[in-house]
Amino acid sequence: MADLQATLLGGEEMEVSFGPQHPATHGVLRLLLKVDGEKIVDAKPIIGYLHRGTEKLFERETYPQCIPHTDRMDYTAAATNNQGFVGAVEKLMGITIPPRAAYIRMILAELQRIASHIIWLATHALDIGAVTPFFYTFEEREKILDLFEEYCGARLTLNTMRIGGVPWDLPEGWTHRCRRFVDELPKKIEDWERLLTNNRIWKARTVGVGVIDAEKAIAWGLTGPPLRGSGVAWDIRKVFPYDHYNEVEFHIPTGKNGDTYDRYLVRMEEMRQSVRIIRQCLDRLPDGPVMAWVPKVIRPPKGEVYFSVEGPKGELGYYIVSDGNVTPYRVRVRPPCFVNLQALPELVKGHLVADVVAVIGTLDIVLGEIDR
Amino acid sequence: MNELLWTYVGWPLLKILVILLALVLLAAYLSWFERKLLAYMQIRLGPNRVGPKGWLQPIADALKLFVKEDLTPGFAEKFVFLLGPVLIIVPALVVFSVIPFGPSPHLFITDVNIGVLFILAVSSIGVYGIILGGWASNNKFSLMGGLRSAAQMISYEVPMGFSVVTVLILAKSLSLVRIVEAQKQAGLWFVFPGFVAFLVYFICGVAETNRNPFDLPEAESELVAGYHTEYSGMKFAFYFLAEYANMVVVSSLATVMFFGGWLRPFPNVSALAFLDVIPPLVWFLLKVAFFLFLYIWFRGTFPRYRFDQLMGIGWKVLLPVSLVNLLVVAYFVSLPGGQV
Numbered sequence: 174m175a176d177l178q179a180t181l182l183g184g185e186e187m188e189v190s191f192g193p194q195h196p197a198t199h200g201v202l203r204l205l206l207k208v209d210g211e212k213i214v215d216a217k218p219i220i221g222y223l224h225r226g227t228e229k230l231f232e233r234e235t236y237p238q239c240i241p242h243t244d245r246m247d248y249t250a251a252a253t254n255n256q257g258f259v260g261a262v263e264k265l266m267g268i269t270i271p272p273r274a275a276y277i278r279m280i281l282a283e284l285q286r287i288a289s290h291i292i293w294l295a296t297h298a299l300d301i302g303a304v305t306p307f308f309y310t311f312e313e314r315e316k317i318l319d320l321f322e323e324y325c326g327a328r329l330t331l332n333t334m335r336i337g338g339v340p341w342d343l344p345e346g347w348t349h350r351c352r353r354f355v356d357e358l359p360k361k362i363e364d365w366e367r368l369l370t371n372n373r374i375w376k377a378r379t380v381g382v383g384v385i386d387a388e389k390a391i392a393w394g395l396t397g398p399p400l401r402g403s404g405v406a407w408d409i410r411k412v413f414p415y416d417h418y419n420e421v422e423f424h425i426p427t428g429k430n431g432d433t434y435d436r437y438l439v440r441m442e443e444m445r446q447s448v449r450i451i452r453q454c455l456d457r458l459p460d461g462p463v464m465a466w467v468p469k470v471i472r473p474p475k476g477e478v479y480f481s482v483e484g485p486k487g488e489l490g491y492y493i494v495s496d497g498n499v500t501p502y503r504v505r506v507r508p509p510c511f512v513n514l515q516a517l518p519e520l521v522k523g524h525l526v527a528d529v530v531a532v533i534g535t536l537d538i539v540l541g542e543i544d545r
Numbered sequence: 546m547n548e549l550l551w552t553y554v555g556w557p558l559l560k561i562l563v564i565l566l567a568l569v570l571l572a573a574y575l576s577w578f579e580r581k582l583l584a585y586m587q588i589r590l591g592p593n594r595v596g597p598k599g600w601l602q603p604i605a606d607a608l609k610l611f612v613k614e615d616l617t618p619g620f621a622e623k624f625v626f627l628l629g630p631v632l633i634i635v636p637a638l639v640v641f642s643v644i645p646f647g648p649s650p651h652l653f654i655t656d657v658n659i660g661v662l663f664i665l666a667v668s669s670i671g672v673y674g675i676i677l678g679g680w681a682s683n684n685k686f687s688l689m690g691g692l693r694s695a696a697q698m699i700s701y702e703v704p705m706g707f708s709v710v711t712v713l714i715l716a717k718s719l720s721l722v723r724i725v726e727a728q729k730q731a732g733l734w735f736v737f738p739g740f741v742a743f744l745v746y747f748i749c750g751v752a753e754t755n756r757n758p759f760d761l762p763e764a765e766s767e768l769v770a771g772y773h774t775e776y777s778g779m780k781f782a783f784y785f786l787a788e789y790a791n792m793v794v795v796s797s798l799a800t801v802m803f804f805g806g807w808l809r810p811f812p813n814v815s816a817l818a819f820l821d822v823i824p825p826l827v828w829f830l831l832k833v834a835f836f837l838f839l840y841i842w843f844r845g846t847f848p849r850y851r852f853d854q855l856m857g858i859g860w861k862v863l864l865p866v867s868l869v870n871l872l873v874v875a876y877f878v879s880l881p882g883g884q885v
Contacts, residue, residue, distance in 0.1 A: 189685050211689070211852055238800045300848025302757060308587035374758055374848045526689070526768075527761070 186214055189326060191529065193222045197420075199296060199533060204517075211525045216440060216518045219221030220511075223544040231504035236262055236471040239501070244330035246506065247542040253484040254283035254320075255334040257515035260415055261480035261491040262336045265473040274338035274463045275416040280454045281333060282416075283323070283483075287358070289319045289537075290440050297437070298369060298532035301378050306368055313361050316354050323347060337467035345371065352437040354454050355448045362444055362544040370438075380424050380433035383520040386431055393516040397487025397509050398439045399536060403431030409483035421453045433535040440537075472499055486510050486537050510538040559652050560641070570643055572789035573603035579841045586845040606745055607782070615778035622681040630776070630783035636670040637790040638874075644720045644797050647807045648824040651720070660721040661709055665702075668753075668794065669785065672698045678784070679772035690771025693761050693852055698753055700859040705749035707867035710873050712802045719869025725806035729785040733811065736803040738877075740820035741870040744864050747836070750795035752859070754788060756840055758847035796836035798830075804832050 191204035201222035207215040227246060240301040243258045244251040256278055263270065271277075291314040293446070295387050298306040318328040323344055333339065369375045389404040400407055406425045410418040426442035428435025475497040481490030487509025496502040513536045520532045577592065577599065584591025591600030617626055626803050642658040645653040672695055679691020690691070713719060715735050716727035728734055738742045752759040763770075768774070773784045800806055807825030 187685060211693075302760070303847065305587050307843050308589060312588060368846070369848075372848065374850055377854050378848055378851055399874075403625065525853060526850060527849075 178343035227545040250289040251331040252281045286485045293537040300530040338464035339510040382433045402436035460508040506544040610782040613778040625681035630780045633674025634783040637787040656722045661838040682775035701749040701752040704863035704867040708742040708746040734805040745867045754791045757844040796833045800832040
């Protein structure tokens with residue numbers, strides 16, 4: 174029947190170049206789509222339009238000079254990028270950071286996770302045609318950026334962690350303002366969910382779209398919400414705790430069906446869990462210094478190290494090879510977006526053109542990190 | 546002789562000119578209204594730079610589109626590319642010639658005895674403008690937008706037609722003026738006996754005008770700008786204007802067929818006679834404005850349907866519902882004393 178239909182009705186396949194200047198590809202992703210009418214036969218992501226040679230740049234800079242470059246990889250989550258890099262160097266040098274610094278790092282990282290998820294929600298909803306959540310969510314993100322600005326002076330590329338701790342103590346009244354923000358946020362998240370979660374159209378567009386089961390998700394190397402959406406409770410903060418994540422309570426939200434809707438629910442719940450973590454951190458915030466003693470010139474011993482953190486988008490790992498010099502011999506970044514993007518052709522095959530934007534949105538990719 | 550010339554040429558031409566100008570202005574200001582309203586729904590301010598409260602924004606937009614370079618892509622089919630905007634704007638404006646804005650003969654251009662049929666026929670021509678424009682642009686995104694739009698408009702025409710037939714059964718006339726008068730005689734708006742028909746009609750109307758949540762032909766995040774991706778300057782303005790004019794058409798028709806046109810609520814209840822101080826034209830405009838508000842409200846609230854879901858709703862839900870509704874209404878009208 175299908176063959177008969179194909180011979181009678183089937184047209185030619187058309188090749189559509191989707192991007193790199195397309196409004197829904199979140200930057201400069203280019204997809205070469207083979208479509209039969211509106212149906213996707215094949216999709217091929219083409220990357221490299223934002224390549225800046227970050228990994229090569231690392232080899233030229235001293236260790237502290239590398240930190241600002243990490244900001245510019247996943248530019249929607251600078252704090253967690255910093256956290257991964259300084260953590261790797263500290264692990265290599267065997268530095269233990271003071272508890273106050275660790276807690277500040279956790280607060281910043283969780284705020285960053287919320288900010289990153291907000292961007293994801295705003296653009297994902299916008300791609301599916303709901304314009305209004307964009308403005309509601311960005312109002313909250315603005316407040317997070319204000320908190321960042323007050324702490325370190327920057328809003329987007331924070332450069333807010335140093336090898337051995339954090340550069341500054343929290344400004345006066347900051348914890349109070351931060352607490353007020355996290356107290357208000359759950360109500361706002363409820364508002365956003367009221368617009369989308371039970372919306373028939375939203376469900377029609379996301380349930381059963383881009384399905385990947387747990388086994389396949391692991392085989393593709395997915396991490397972060399795309400993996401948890403498929404029901405695998407894997408979170409670096411839990412399985413390899415860093416900073417003081419083993420001291421705070423939170424749970425890992427997981428989905429069941431591994432579709433776009435489940436990944437949406439997972440991320441929404443993650444924002445609430447981040448709020449929970451921030452609250453505990455603010456309650457426990459110990460006194461003390463914010464920098465450990467570190468040598469003036471950072472010169473890690475010869476050797477190599479792999480250290481990863483749970484970024485908003487998945488496992489963000491740094492693999493550093495040191496030859497005992499002031500600059501790293503080689504830094505390799507394991508970017509979550511790059512690995513998650515691989516699964517895109519698998520996720521969109523057989524779906525319609527409209528689903529491509531939904532899947533791009535649900536993978537939550539940032540091209541700055543994919544190309545580096 | 547002079548008098549004949551005035552009655553048959555001068556006066557109609559003057560009316561056409563006034564209504565045309567008013568309509569174009571209305572469509573332009575509808576965009577202002579939409580931007581402002583959406584802005585307030587989305588906690589922003591909207592246009593507020595040109596003129597007080599942004600009142601001159603549509604004029605500025607029109608000026609900008611006028612002086613913009615009118616590009617025709619080198620690979621486009623030149624003549625058809627030019628024909629597209631014409632084919633969409635002309636039917637959108639012509640339709641207004643039979644819409645009655647008020648009871649006196651000065652408030653409509655003409656009362657055709659097949660008014661409803663005329664509107665359905667003429668407005669269907671508009672789809673050619675979209676599909677030809679999309680095809681002639683020689684751009685894959687435009688082509689897909691054009692095809693989507695053609696499929697969408699044709700499939701939603703069917704349930705819309707059936708819901709209109711319901712009104713025809715109730716009013717026993719195709720003339721729009723008569724339809725309103727029938728509602729006056731019956732003493733109630735047709736939305737009460739034909740509520741289902743009204744729902745079907747309005748959903749189809751939103752789909753016909755390619756508005757959210759059925760705005761797939763120009764789904765920005767999927768098809769860049771859909772069928773008018775390659776259009777610029779005044780040609781783009783025509784597509785833009787036609788979309789808003791079509792919104793006004795759908796809202797006007799909903800008003801005339803279901804909400805009693807220029808009549809006040811409950812036209813036969815004398816207790817409400819004080820409402821007559823509001824002139825019929827204002828009643829008409831108020832009702833139209835309400836439907837336009839609904840359009841914008843939808844846009845502020847809903848995500849977008851997918852193409853297959855859209856076709857599914859059209860054929861699997863709206864068509865059966867409108868058919869059953871037609872049968873039910875027809876049955877009750879055919880009962881002795883079942884005259885509405």
